[in-house]
Amino acid sequence: MCWRGDWWTDVSHNEPAEMRMVNDIVVNLGYLPAEQVAAAVADHVKRFWDPRMKFLLVELVATETERLDPVVVAAAALLP
Numbered sequence: 001m002c003w004r005g006d007w008w009t010d011v012s013h014n015e016p017a018e019m020r021m022v023n024d025i026v027v028n029l030g031y032l033p034a035e036q037v038a039a040a041v042a043d044h045v046k047r048f049w050d051p052r053m054k055f056l057l058v059e060l061v062a063t064e065t066e067r068l069d070p071v072v073v074a075a076a077a078l079l080p
Contacts, residue, residue, distance in 0.1 A: 015067065016056065016060060018049075018053050018056050018057050018060060019057075019060055019064065019067060019068065022041065022045070022057060022068070022069075022072050022075070023068065023069050023072060025041050025044060026041060026069045026071045026072055026075075027069075029041065034070075034071050034074070035074075037071050037075075038071050038074035038075040038078060039075075039078065041071065041072065041075035042075040042076075042078035042079055045057065045075065045079060046079065046080075054079060057072075057076060057079075058076055058079065061073050061076040
């Protein structure tokens with residue numbers, strides 16, 4: 001277990017790495033308004049993630065929205 005925000009999260013690899021990473025990015029940008037966070041997350045993914053990771057993220061958003069931060073869903077909508 002590890003501390004993230006105001007709750008505990010299981011880091012025993014029960015979720016895809018892309019899901020953990022993108023949710024962590026959102027938490028780290030939590031000081032910004034949600035619209036800016038979505039744009040910043042989308043920009044980060046476009047610039048730094050491998051195309052296979054981007055594809056998996058889009059697939060996760062299509063199937064696992066309850067386990068993703070709503071800002072992640074908005075960010076994925078901004079991806080090409």
